[in-house]
Amino acid sequence: MIALTLGCGLLLSACSGNQSGGSAGEAPAADGKATVTWLNILHTPSPPTETVLNKIEEATNTNIEFSWIPDASKEERLNTSLASDSLADIVTLTILDNSSVRNALKAGVFWEVGPYLDEFPNLAAISPEMRTSASIDGKLYGVPMQKQVARNGVIIRKDWLDKLGLEVPRTTDELMEVAKAFTEQDPDGNGVKDTTGFMDRSDLVYGAFKTLSSYFGTPSVWSVSEDGKVTPEFESEGYIKTMDYMKQLYEGGYINKDFAVTAKTDQQQNFSQGKAGIYVGALFDSKNLLNDARGVQDNMELVLVNDITSTGNESDRAIWSTTNGVGGLLSFPRSEVKDEEELKRVLKFVNDLMSEEVYALMTYGIEGVHYTADEKKAVTITDTSLWEQEVQPLAGSRPKEPGYEIHDANPLKAEADRLIQENTEFAVLNPMFSLESPTFSSQGSELQKIITDATYKYILGKISLDDFKAAVSSWRKAGGDQIIAEYEAAYKAVNG
């Protein structure tokens, strides 16, 4: 049935493909503002309300019309939008390794913006490294969304550490000890053994696994040797060590038993309800975790840690960065943005979005309504639930996140920002990020399932190390070898 519907959709779209588009070329609306349509990704349950949007429209002198795609179904929706040519003036592309997206980019569905960036002050400020990272075959098919390079770390219950007389852990062994103590020594003092060390979710990348793997010296996704040989992360020693570490956590019960099926919202909720004391994820999550704990775990104190290593040597510090700081591309389809003049108009709009004024609107909301600020531009959110409704949905669409003067006055958020900034220095980049492998684009995520499944099974003690290695070799046979060969060739072409 799905295939039939798919076929149906394709045929119908083939017939109607030429009628859509052109909205950017329409005459300005009655109020003198031009209209920009934007196919955007929504990271919150519901889209933003008009309040803040109106202010942004004023500041950029543009009418913005959003079509939202929920983050959870972005692959599916983007693919169908591309296939049926129902795009908008601006399309937010966050999955650059998806084969349809890559093919569309390479086929010239979108404008190449590289030559135009320097005409606009905020866009000209995008660093050359960022531009290279976001390029495909040396061409930049959209404005890169600038994010922090590496934002992950470990969040620990400080009040529990103090209660049990433990130090903030600096090595993975100490972290294990803390997890063990949190599980066995009743840190919440209710007399029942109902806590665990870690609270993790079913995500090997944004959950605990990948961050821990960095501490064990695992490369980020791929590694390249000096003679240009490419190896996947899961063939490294660090990856195996991380699996063993997680296995030890699981067997000892120092992690929630169901982490392999736990969703992010459940994970955060459980942590805030005091079911566990260690959270590994984005460091800025700490603020929300503490907010949600209000009234449930009022004595919760959190400490953020970003300098754990397996050896204890400062020189071994590392933290992964999958996307190299590129949050995605804001791309402009040729079918909607008809000519250079329009392209410049839309680029000007993106440029304006990067101003401090609009950044403040998209991050904190309207002063006096959502937040108050002191003379040092330190912001305190006054109405959290209103902020969550009206501002937070917009925050995911900011074209640039770091590098503004205005900042959060919340000490936890400030600390998180500081540590994330510090992470940049130790970031392990994915060397293949901007390189091309056709097999990876088309089958990469399917092949990755082989590894993901085997990793979980190993951690849960269902398969042995030999079985895991067998899974890796079946990955190689099913297309992995080809991916490696393609990456090696691409790497050679770029680096000589």
Next chain:
Amino acid sequence: MKAADAPLVPLQVKPKKKREPLQLSKSLRKHKLLYLMILPGFIYFVIFKYFPMGGLIISFQDYQPFLGVSESPWVGFKHFERLFTEPTFVMLLRNTLLLFAMEIVFFFPLPILLAVMLNEVRHKLFKNSIQTMIYIPHFMSWVIIVSITYVFLNVDGGVVNQILEAMGLQKISFLTSPEWLRPMYIAQIIWKEVGWSTIIYLAAITVVDTQLYEAAEMDGATRLRKMWHVTLPAIRPVIITLLILKIGNTLELGFEHMYLLLNSLNREVGEIFDTYIYTAGLKNGQLSFSTTVGLFKGLVGLILVMAANRLAKKFGEDGVY
């Protein structure tokens, strides 16, 4: 009748083949109102069912949406080769067929049993309220049912595991063990659909001639005997028809339901054609390949339904066509 017809046959002089088109146009003219009445349905099928089938053509191409059907390169049977040589194929086929077999064995008889039992309930109000209650789960979405199961079955604080623990038994991680996926899947289907599926059987039972029951009673049949010898034979055609329809949907196991249950640890027993098409086609954008998988699935379904129909006819039933 046959004896009377036989002598007539030699009298038909004109060969059959030439007469057929004539007959068609004649019958068209004769019954033009009837044909006019099926026209909307006919048009519906052509536009919404047959025309989209043209899209299947992309399973012989490396289809790229922005190139369109006319520009995309033709690759012959490349995608079929990939499908049949990939190790996933065996897994998909095995999982799909096994789940289907389990559904037929464990789910299919239940609504019949329930309908017969409901039929025996004499108190009208009681019967009606039971019926209403067992229909309700049908209107819940799979998302809700799977979430409820999740809350009940998870290891950290799920009710079922707490009970197991209180009884001194080992906790079971239902959600992550492959051996529990299939029972869980079937149990959820039973919970959701068993009540709703009784409707047709109940309707069939109401038309059973009451004289048959009276006659059976005269012969001294007990209630069980009446069920076995009167009710069940009376609804047998309905059962057969529904079974054939069910087989037609063999590979249509319900994407949403399985997709919600899948995770890294139970994928080897849970991945079915529908979920695979979704990930390969819509998420990874391999439109041609997933169309191939879908085409294969459709063909298998067609063959199965034809076989089942023939089998039904062999056993003296009507079949669906």
